[in-house]
Amino acid sequence: MNSAPTFAVVGHPNKGKSSVVATLSQNDAIAIALEPGTTRKRQAYPLSVDGKVLYTLVDTPGFQRPRRVLEWLEAHSVSASDHGETVRAFVQHHQGDGRFTDECELLAPLIEGAGIIYVVDGSVPYSSEHEAEMTILRWTGQPSLALINSIGPDDYSDTWQAALGQFFQVVRKFDAVRAPFEQHLSLLRAFGQLEPDWEKPLEQATHHLSAQREQRRHQSAGVIAKALQDMMSFQEKRTLTLDQAAGTSDSTLAEQLSQRWYQHQRQREQALRIDIEHLYQHQQVQRQEAELEWHSDHDLFSEDSRKHWAVSRRYLATAGFGAGAVSGAGLDALTLGSSLGAGALVGGLIGAAGSYMYGGRFTLPVLNIGLLKDGLKTATFGPVQDSQFGYVVLGRAVDHWWHISHRNHAGRELLDLQPADHHWLERLDKTSRQTIQKTLDKCRKQQPLDENQRHKFHDAIEQCMAVYDDWRLNRT
Numbered sequence: 001m002n003s004a005p006t007f008a009v010v011g012h013p014n015k016g017k018s019s020v021v022a023t024l025s026q027n028d029a030i031a032i033a034l035e036p037g038t039t040r041k042r043q044a045y046p047l048s049v050d051g052k053v054l055y056t057l058v059d060t061p062g063f064q065r066p067r068r069v070l071e072w073l074e075a076h077s078v079s080a081s082d083h084g085e086t087v088r089a090f091v092q093h094h095q096g097d098g099r100f101t102d103e104c105e106l107l108a109p110l111i112e113g114a115g116i117i118y119v120v121d122g123s124v125p126y127s128s129e130h131e132a133e134m135t136i137l138r139w140t141g142q143p144s145l146a147l148i149n150s151i152g153p154d155d156y157s158d159t160w161q162a163a164l165g166q167f168f169q170v171v172r173k174f175d176a177v178r179a180p181f182e183q184h185l186s187l188l189r190a191f192g193q194l195e196p197d198w199e200k201p202l203e204q205a206t207h208h209l210s211a212q213r214e215q216r217r218h219q220s221a222g223v224i225a226k227a228l229q230d231m232m233s234f235q236e237k238r239t240l241t242l243d244q245a246a247g248t249s250d251s252t253l254a255e256q257l258s259q260r261w262y263q264h265q266r267q268r269e270q271a272l273r274i275d276i277e278h279l280y281q282h283q284q285v286q287r288q289e290a291e292l293e294w295h296s297d298h299d300l301f302s303e304d305s306r307k308h309w310a311v312s313r314r315y316l317a318t319a320g321f322g323a324g325a326v327s328g329a330g331l332d333a334l335t336l337g338s339s340l341g342a343g344a345l346v347g348g349l350i351g352a353a354g355s356y357m358y359g360g361r362f363t364l365p366v367l368n369i370g371l372l373k374d375g376l377k378t379a380t381f382g383p384v385q386d387s388q389f390g391y392v393v394l395g396r397a398v399d400h401w402w403h404i405s406h407r408n409h410a411g412r413e414l415l416d417l418q419p420a421d422h423h424w425l426e427r428l429d430k431t432s433r434q435t436i437q438k439t440l441d442k443c444r445k446q447q448p449l450d451e452n453q454r455h456k457f458h459d460a461i462e463q464c465m466a467v468y469d470d471w472r473l474n475r476t
Contacts, residue, residue, distance in 0.1 A: 004205075005191070005198045006044070006056040008109040010137065011119040012130065013062030016149040019176035019410035020119050021045055021059040024184060028284045028409040030059065042105045047205075049212050054205035055188070058109045061102035066132035069103050073139060083139040087111060107140070115191055115198070116144035118168060123152030126159045134167040143194040145170035145187070169194050176410040185209060216279050217405070221462035223279070224397045225454070227272040228461075232390050232443035234268070235382040236261040242375045254367050257381035261365060266300050269393065273400050280404050286414050298417070300396065308419035309395030310388045315423070318430055319437035383444050390440040394461075395419070398468045405469075424471045425464065432460040 007024075009017045022030040025045035046056040063069075069090065077086045088111045094100040110116060116137050120130065137144060146168040148157045157173055164171045170190045174183060185206045192202035236257045240248065277285050299305065311319075365382040384390075400417055407415070425433075439457040442449060449457070 004046075004053045004055050004201055005195070006058060006109060006112075006114040007117050007191070008042075008058040008060055008106070008114040009117045009119060010060050010106050010110075010133075011062060012121075012133065013064070015062070015119050015121045016151055016176055017062070017119045018059055020117065020147060020149060020174070021057045022410040023176045023179065023408040024187070025057045026281045026409050028282055028411070030409075032410060032412055042109060044109075049208040052208070054208055055202070058114060060106040060109070063106065063133045063136075064102045065100060066103070066129075066136060069100065070132045070136055073136065084111075084141045087136070087140050107136075110137075110140045110142050114142065115195065116140070116142050116168075118144060118146040118164075119149050120146065120160055120164070121152070122148035122150035122157040122160050122173065123154045125156050126163050130163075134164070138167055143191065143198075144168045145172065145190055145194070147172055147174040147187075149174055149176050177408055179408065180406070181213060213405075217465060218462060219279055220276055220401050220405070221465060222458055223272060223275045224394070224401065224465075225458045225461045227268060227397065228390055228393055228440070229443050229449070229457075231265055231268055231384075231393055232387075232440055233383050233446050234261070234264060235380050235446070236264065238379045240377045240379065242377065244377075250369065253369070253379050254381070257367065257379060258365070261381045262301060269300055269396070272397060276397075276401050276404055280407075282404060282407065282409065285404070285407075300392070304419070305392055305396065306388070309392040311391045311423065311425060315425060315433070316387075316437070319433040383446060385444065387437060387440040387444065390436075390443075391425070394436070394464065395425075398461075398464055401465060402468055402472055424468050427467045427471060428464060432463045435460040436464070 009021050011017050018030050018032045022028060022032060025047050027045050030045065042058050042060045044056050044058050046053045048054065072090055073083075073086050076089060077083060087107060090100075091104050091107050091111055094104055097104075118134065118137060120126075144167075146164040148160050148164070148171070150157065150173070161171055170193075172183075172187065172190070174187070188202045188206050188209075192199040238253070238257060240253075277283070365384055367379070367381050369377060369379045371377055396417075396419075399419065403415060403417060435456050439449065439453065439460075442453070
């Protein structure tokens with residue numbers, strides 16, 4: 001039949017069933033709570049890629065009276081050949097019976113042809129009370145596998161493995177919150193081996209999911225590249241009449257424009273993060289960062305961010321950006337041109353941007369105030385004056401992408417973005433380094449990029465992501 005298969009996730013209450021469904025269906029909106037009974041009605045969650053449903057997960061209530069159910073089944077069965085029909089008869093007979101509401105909800109998708117994913121908590125000891133549940137599930141005759149999802153710190157998985165192996169065709173350990181992506185695919189392949197009709201659709205599902213993962217990385221690189229171009233080239237502007245200019249001191253104007261510039265950059269980074277999260281179908285992520293407390297260590301402009309993500313002189317040299325260029329950036333930053341007395345503002349602006357000190361020099365956006373036609377003045381703040389800001393944005397963006405791309409949809413903990421201690425960009429190839437540096441320089445000078453330059457920049461960002469992924473996964 002080769003239609004998209006359905007899997008019912010079943011088990012005892014509060015053993016991680018909803019977490020398994022959330023991860024395997026890539027849906028972080030599924031309610032997950034510590035107290036039993038969070039799931040009261042079965043709920044189907046299809047997983048789609050490009051509009052094609054690959055498979056459906058059904059979240060179900062937990063068993064409440066398995067021994068009573070098994071007693072009824074045994075009393076109404078004549079032989080093993082009628083076990084499946086006896087389970088169907090139980091559901092039909094007890095629909096609307098308040099004593100077995102959860103069991104009817106749980107068994108309904110199974111008698112309709114769903115495969116079984118039985119979930120147990122490997123951090124608690126095995127007990128014989130689960131045998132009634134497992135016997136009922138075996139009576140359905142449906143393809144089945146069991147997952148040992150350890151919720152707590154203890155480990156009784158060996159005992160569980162031996163017991164579950166007597167009832168289920170496949171038994172796997174599976175941490176719904178932390179299992180890597182390859183384990184998701186492994187489960188699909190295992191089910192394909194259990195049911196011939198599902199082998200082809202599940203083989204296609206693993207192919208589509210792998211391709212989707214590559215596509216998400218590619219799209220994320222594009223989103224990061226666009227944000228970097230925006231943030232490096234951004235300039236805050238204000239036009240004033242002569243009367244307005246006369247009534248506004250240069251120091252007040254500088255303060256207003258600089259605050260708007262910093263606020264815009266912070267908000268643009270937050271928009272970038274939300275875009276990445278939505279690409280990976282994470283709609284509910286809460287970050288550890290105090291996003292509105294912009295003077296914290298998590299802030300884009302904090303000394304901590306600069307310390308961890310700004311690159312070294314050695315790196316800049318290999319990227320074609322030597323010490324002379326750093327000095328030039330520092331000089332540019334202090335040259336306000338014909339700013340109508342704005343030179344007195346240098347000290348205050350240096351204080352505002354002091355976290356971007358590099359090589360003994362401060363790098364900060366430039367304030368310019370100039371005359372326009374018809375009695376108007378224009379004031380601008382920005383763009384940023386050297387590329388270190390771009391590397392801080394890049395490092396923070398790639399780090400956030402990595403955490404999101406490796407975060408399962410069952411995760412409900414705060415996303416705590418802790419910066420890396422080792423500068424991973426040192427592993428980047430020379431061509432990518434030069435491409436990134438040239439692009440950042442063009443953007444800060446507000447020079448347009450042609451299609452070929454944008455394409456190379458996108459590829460270089462994607463290479464950065466591959467380097468960071470490899471470093472994070474292989475570091476000791």
